Amino acid sequence: MLRQVALLMFLAAWPALAAAFLHPSRPDPARVPTVEASTVRAWKTPFLWVDARPRGEFLRNGIPGAISLPEDDWERSIDAFLDAWDAGTPVVVYCGGGDCGTSESVARRLRKEAGITQIYVLKGGVGSWRKAP
Amino acid sequence: MRIFFLLALIVGSAQAQLVWEKPVRNLRAQPGDEKVEAVFRFRNAGAFPVKITQVVTSCGCTTARAEKNLFAPGESGEMTAVFKIGSRTGRQNKTIMVHTDPQSNTPIILGMVTEIVENVELDRRIVLWSRGEQPVAREIHVKVLQADPIRIVRAESSDPRLSATLREITSGREYVVLVKPADTASPLRGEVVLTSDSPAGSPQTFMVRARVK
Numbered sequence: 148m149l150r151q152v153a154l155l156m157f158l159a160a161w162p163a164l165a166a167a168f169l170h171p172s173r174p175d176p177a178r179v180p181t182v183e184a185s186t187v188r189a190w191k192t193p194f195l196w197v198d199a200r201p202r203g204e205f206l207r208n209g210i211p212g213a214i215s216l217p218e219d220d221w222e223r224s225i226d227a228f229l230d231a232w233d234a235g236t237p238v239v240v241y242c243g244g245g246d247c248g249t250s251e252s253v254a255r256r257l258r259k260e261a262g263i264t265q266i267y268v269l270k271g272g273v274g275s276w277r278k279a280p
Numbered sequence: 281m282r283i284f285f286l287l288a289l290i291v292g293s294a295q296a297q298l299v300w301e302k303p304v305r306n307l308r309a310q311p312g313d314e315k316v317e318a319v320f321r322f323r324n325a326g327a328f329p330v331k332i333t334q335v336v337t338s339c340g341c342t343t344a345r346a347e348k349n350l351f352a353p354g355e356s357g358e359m360t361a362v363f364k365i366g367s368r369t370g371r372q373n374k375t376i377m378v379h380t381d382p383q384s385n386t387p388i389i390l391g392m393v394t395e396i397v398e399n400v401e402l403d404r405r406i407v408l409w410s411r412g413e414q415p416v417a418r419e420i421h422v423k424v425l426q427a428d429p430i431r432i433v434r435a436e437s438s439d440p441r442l443s444a445t446l447r448e449i450t451s452g453r454e455y456v457v458l459v460k461p462a463d464t465a466s467p468l469r470g471e472v473v474l475t476s477d478s479p480a481g482s483p484q485t486f487m488v489r490a491r492v493k
């Protein structure tokens with residue numbers, strides 16, 4: 148009886164494991180977590196905005212107080228980020244919107260290079276911040 | 281990446297005229313590569329000419345252009361996209377949005393997913409101390425990822441108030457660099473440069489930024 152139960156559990160485990168690893172909506176642990184604009188609006192503690200778009204777009208309509216850190220100009224821009232950022236302060240990275248990918252890329256790099264743990268990507272980009280209640 | 285596929289699927293079904301062979305390309309860049317290039321092939325499968333009116337890339341690092349703009353029914357074409365790597369590392373997702381006339385056509389989104397291979401990995405490139413905190417050494421672990429060994433031969437600090445000590449764990453494979461300010465009483469902006477022995481003639485270097493603030 149016990150052997151049959153064990154066999155059944157073994158057989159049932161395979162599809163469960165396959166679903167866990169191959170499911171299309173399985174979370175990617177390497178991804179930086181996203182945050183909704185409305186959530187950021189409700190934060191009471193200080194945080195730092197990082198604009199991942201090209202410098203021209205940042206100058207045109209960046210969020211006030213944000214630091215420009217485009218990957219195209221990383222080596223020159225990272226010093227300004229380090230001057231503005233205090234260890235332990237959460238960082239929110241934004242780009243133009245939709246699935247631009249740039250903010251994710253900048254956030255991953257900051258997490259890896261500086262070991263920033265409280266780092267987020269703004270869902271929907273800069274447009275969502277302007278529209279958020 | 282899934283987003284690329286979904287978008288390509290949605291766009292592919294909505295866009296009846298330009299049919300793209302592979303709207304998402306997976307690419308691999310080797311250490312030292314300055315750029316990667318992808319050629320996206322398409323065919324005008326509709327009954328009317330299609331004009332490419334605008335190409336918008338998701339990053340200033342990516343350019344894309346077709347050989348010409350107007351394609352007759354049944355005609356095939358190519359769009360060449362170039363992604364300049366710069367100092368980027370890891371996986372990079374770049375998109376190219378192609379607008380066509382008639383304007384009723386949904387723009388096409390092409391994807392370039394590039395894996396930038398690193399031959400040496402540093403677990404930190406930025407180390408920080410707050411003013412007044414104990415000037416404890418920060419450890420930077422260096423691992424050689426490629427099969428052939430690379431030796432780190434030097435760790436040099438740009439500032440006399442910042443020390444950098446190189447320790448070999450396994451020759452050609454693994455090192456630890458200890459970075460330490462003499463004190464944290466005043467601000468400091470320094471760099472530590474790690475020099476390798478590869479490639480011979482113009483050895484690769486790796487920079488670590490150190491700040492007391």
